[in-house]
Amino acid sequence: MNKLKLNIKDTFNKELPADPVTDNTRRQVKEACFSFVTPRKTSKPELVHVSDEMLLEIGLTTDDAKSETFLQVFTGNEILENTQPYAMCYAGHQFGNWAGQLGDGRAINITEVVHKGNRWALQLKGAGETPYSRTADGLAVLRSSIREYLCSEAMYYLGVPTTRALSLALTGDKVLRDVMYDGHPEYEKGAVVCRVAPSFLRFGNYEIFAARQDDKNLKVLTDYTIKHFYPHLGEPSKETYIKLFNEVSQRTLEMIVHWQRVGFVHGVMNTDNMSILGLTIDYGPYGWLEGFEYGWTPNTTDAGTKRYRYGNQPNMGLWNLFQLANALYPLVGEAKPFEDVLNQYKLDFEKKSLEMMRAKLGLVAEEPSDVTLTAQLEDNLQLSETDMTIFFRLLADFNVEQPQNGLSGVHKAFYSPDELDDERKQKWNDWFADYAKRLKREDTNSMERKKQMNAVNPKYVLRNYMAQLAIDAADEGDYNLIEELYQLLKKPYDEQPQYDKWFAKRPEWARNKIGCSMLSCSS
Incomplete structure (x- = not known):
């Protein structure tokens, strides 16, 4: 039993074939599902944030998270007792093209734990080189780590199937990154995220064996998958x-x-x-x-x-x-x-x-006309730049008795209301009229409908500019915004009036800012 009292039950690195080569050198790994590796030690680790929910899920407490052991383990400086960290071997199609062997190039699985009948694999992203790192350094930066940490948890609370995140930490090391791949690399703060999921198996884990005509190990891996995750x-x-x-x-x-x-x-x-x-x-x-x-x-x-x-x-x-x-x-x-x-x-x-x-529209019964109604709505939403999140959230207050006021009710969702000329307004008014007729055929009142709609149309999502603000603050050593967004995104469907400032369209300054609009694969 380790100091953190985790119920360790490793299966992946005990039941599946291992890479017989133990040197941490870049290479093609054959007839193996993984390679044993040791996380890279960090110079000055510092815990930035911990998910209190995930702590409980894996059987730890907030006191555990304050311990030196937790800090060292989840930044890769200490290996849990009776465990053997490893990186998975897999291949993949990237942008439609076969890329051959890929593998965990900057992720190292440290162990699997079982708590209250649930299995969790713990994986450090940014923990150093593996045989699958190719020409990369296996590290991660604070910028991308904040984005992954916050979004993993945000997606969970939105009800979207997702991997989770346990912790976010600085390494104290600098990492060189060319953020936009334009030949201008800069040093950034290094970081490590502990990702959590029942398993990190991907389609590519099976593709690599099929591509190599290694049917034996393909069967071994598939049978393992069925045994543990689809019994x-x-x-x-x-x-x-x-x-x-x-x-x-x-x-x-x-x-x-x-x-x-x-x-x-x-x-x-x-x-x-x-x-x-x-x-x-x-x-x-x-x-x-x-x-x-x-x-x-x-x-x-x-x-x-x-x-x-x-x-x-x-x-x-x-x-x-x-x-x-x-x-x-x-x-x-x-x-x-x-x-x-x-x-x-x-x-x-x-x-x-x-x-x-x-x-999303608050419709319970099925009618053939719904296909046309939703298609027309999707067309209208593209007549002028219209914020999706705000539009559907405001639509919950639509008054079926006053469809002529529908457009004014969602006015806040339009980035450039002046673009709504007479022709576009007419298309919207026609749609709201049809929507009102359709809702009147429903067997729900306005309050029930609003409750149903607000349960599937979030008020808050992790917009890129929000994540970027948290990144900019964290880069200066201020982690308060990470905590604020973490708490906000735990209840994305609730009104949370204290956070109303986040129920807003992307600010104009963020329209073309790096990190707020387009991002690179290193993001």
Whole structure:
């Protein structure tokens, strides 16, 4: 038992094949799921923030978090007793192209714990080089670490399937980064985030074995996945592998529909960033829709093709599942079962997307006309730059008896109200009239509808400019804004009048500021 009294129950590095080479050198790792590595020691670690919720989830207390042992363990300076840290081996398709071996280049798994029947893998991001770091240093900076820490927890409280975050710490070391990949690198503060999830397995973990025609280890890893995370599917067999793929497909779709609901754009949906558990994973150049725009992507690397734009995320989920199907195919030997699941994904997306939009509009019953109503709304939202979060939150106060006042009721959501000329106003007024007629056919009153709508339309999300303000303050040694945003985002659907200043459109100064609009993959 270690000093932190964690209930350690390692499985990944005990039940799966390990890399026999123990040198921490960059290389191609064959016939192994991981490589043992030791986190890099930091010169002057300092704890910035700890998630009190996650502490309890893994079986620790706030007193534990104040201990020197906690600081040293979760910055990589001490290894927990009876554990062997490791980095996972996986491959992936990046921006549609096969990239070969990738792996945990700056993430090191320190252990797995079980508490109250839940399994949690603890992973340090920014803990140093691994055999998969390629030409990189395996480190992370405070800027990207704050973004990951806050967003992981914010997404959880929004009800979006996600990995979590336990702690955020400074390392005391400087890290060289070229933030916009424009040939102007600068030194930044180094940091480490402890990420937490039942598992960090990705589609790429299976792809690498399939690509290398290593069916033996592909089966070992897939059977391990079923045993620990999908035991309800039954003992491994061809039928069970198809059931596994089907459930991964369903979970992936559910996750993406949630993204669309709250206006989240992942920014880099490569297959190595897709969780086998259907969790949002790897918070890099993500962003939140400010103006409602299907074509928006926060990722500078993706600015040309906009492959991972907001409106294309469901299609990218399908594309990535197709790659996972190819990876699992050797275990089944038949294409049709996989094709059936993929075809069902297409049908389910249309259905679940419409269900999601009905919920956002406060509609309970199903009517064929809802397809037209929601499509017209989405068109109208793009007539002029319209803040998605504010619009849907204000829409909950819509008065069905006065549809002519609908536009004034959501006025705060428009970035440039002057752009609403007579033609655009007419389109909006027509829509509000149709919306009022539709709501009158519902069996709910205005108070019930408002409550239902406010339960799915958040008032607060982690807008990029908010994260950037916290980053700028933290860079000066002030962590108060991190704490304020952490508390705010715990209750994103509540009114929280004390935080009303955050229920606001992106300020103009943030429109084109680095970190507030477009971000790079190092973000």
